[in-house]
Each structure stands twice: as C-alpha cells, then as structure tokens.
Amino acid sequence: DTEVTQTPKHLVMGMTNKKSLKCEQHMGHRAMYWYKQKAKKPPELMFVYSYEKLSINESVPSRFSPECPNSSLLNLHLHALQPEDSALYLCASSQELAPIYEQYFGPGTRLTVT
Amino acid sequence: AQSVTQPDIHITVSEGASLELRCNYSYGATPYLFWYVQSPGQGLQLLLKYFSGDTLVQGIKGFEAEFKRSQSSFNLRKPSVHWSDAAEYFCAVATGTGFQKLVFGTGTRLLVSP
Numbered sequence: 292d293t294e295v296t297q298t299p300k301h302l303v304m305g306m307t308n309k310k311s312l313k314c315e316q317h318m319g320h321r322a323m324y325w326y327k328q329k330a331k332k333p334p335e336l337m338f339v340y341s342y343e344k345l346s347i348n349e350s351v352p353s354r355f356s357p358e359c360p361n362s363s364l365l366n367l368h369l370h371a372l373q374p375e376d377s378a379l380y381l382c383a384s385s386q387e388l389a390p391i392y393e394q395y396f397g398p399g400t401r402l403t404v405t
Numbered sequence: 406a407q408s409v410t411q412p413d414i415h416i417t418v419s420e421g422a423s424l425e426l427r428c429n430y431s432y433g434a435t436p437y438l439f440w441y442v443q444s445p446g447q448g449l450q451l452l453l454k455y456f457s458g459d460t461l462v463q464g465i466k467g468f469e470a471e472f473k474r475s476q477s478s479f480n481l482r483k484p485s486v487h488w489s490d491a492a493e494y495f496c497a498v499a500t501g502t503g504f505q506k507l508v509f510g511t512g513t514r515l516l517v518s519p
Binding site: 295331333334336339346349381383389394396397399 | 437448456
C-alpha cells in the first residue's frame with residue numbers, strides 16, 4: 292500500500308473559522324511533509340516532520356499550525372486565514388528525510404477562504 | 406541555492422509522437438534531480454530521479470531522462486506519447502541542509518492531440 296490519504300477533499304472556510312486538514316499514511320514512513328500549491332504554480336514546501344518532530348518550517352505564518360501526533364498522522368490546523376491562502380494543500384511522506392527516498396503525495400485538500 | 410527552470414509552459418504533442426520536456430538546473434556540483442507528474446485534481450507522482458552514475462535514467466510509464474552536465478540539463482523524454490500522458494510535469498531539485506527540501510520548477514503542461 293503506497294497511499295497517502297487526505298481529508299477533507301474540499302474545504303470552504305471563513306476568515307474567522309478554525310479548521311484542520313488531516314493526512315494519513317500506513318507505509319511506516321518517518322518523514323511527512325505539507326506543501327501549498329496555488330493555481331497554475333508548483334508546490335511549495337511548508338513544513339517537514341521527521342520522527343514526529345518538526346524538522347523544517349519554511350517561515351510559514353503562524354495562522355498555519357502543523358501537528359504530528361503519531362508516525363502515521365499529520366495535521367494542519369488553520370486559523371484566521373486570508374483569501375490568499377486559498378490553494379491546494381498537499382501532504383507527502385517518505386521513508387526517511389533524505390532525497391534518496393521517494394516522496395509519496397496525497398491527492399490534496401482544496402481550500403477556499405472566503 | 407539550487408534551482409531548476411522549465412522554459413516551456415505548454416507543449417502540445419500528437420498521440421504516438423515523441424516527447425521531450427526541458428529542465429535546466431543551477432548548481433555547481435552534481436544535483437539530486439527529479440521529474441514528477443501531476444494529473445488534474447491529483448497529487449504528484451515520481452517518474453524518475455537522478456543522483457549519480459549512469460546519466461540516462463529510466464523511469465515509470467516509459468519515461469526516461471538524460472543528465473547532461475555540460476548543458477546543465479535534465480530533459481525528460483518518451484518515445485511515443487499516449488493520450489493518458491496529458492498532465493502537468495514538474496522538474497525538481499533537492500536543496501537545503503542535507504538536501505532535504507524539494508524545490509520544483511514552474512511546470513510544463515503537456516497536451517496530447519489525437
């Protein structure tokens with residue numbers, strides 16, 4: 292099983308809402324990633340977790356709060372977002388945090404902030 | 406920092422014709438290079454990667470890529486395109502401390518005509 296699942300598929304939220312995105316993998320991978328992809332743009336790395344510890348934060352605004360409660364699960368908590376945060380949010384995982392290990396991507400959550 | 410450039414925004418190829426997608430990298434040493442494909446509404450899938458060794462790399466779905474240091478290029482090729490190959494193709498390079506981060510090119514959208 293090489294599947295990364297993401298829920299929900301679509302999310303519409305107001306600027307005062309609090310919501311969470313969820314990502315799950317059961318491949319035993321120890322590195323998990325959040326990417327943001329704006330329309331017609333490439334994915335941009337936001338956060339990386341390795342062995343459930345935050346390893347990389349690409350200077351993401353604090354209204355995005357990642358969480359890795361266990362090795363299979365990755366959450367992205369959203370609060371007080373702006374309309375420009377509307378994008379496709381992709382989760383990925385790899386066996387370890389090193390380029391030799393393939394990153395497996397989920398299908399993404401399409402977020403619209405109104 | 407390492408980066409990749411994809412000079413073609415769109416390419417249209419007839420079904421059955423050959424394909425070459427261009428990617429140029431900027432890095433003094435040997436980079437870690439990747440090609441990913443993204444179908445509409447989907448996450449990304451790794452087609453192939455190059456770290457060192459043989460400069461002609463075979464990937465999935467009949468794709469191959471050739472690393473040319475003299476031209477700073479890592480072009481993706483396929484001898485005969487199928488309609489199902491229509492998608493967005495991203496070249497990427499591993500960068501940062503320990504080469505733990507993927508930076509993607511701007512992408513090339515492949516259209517396949519009957």
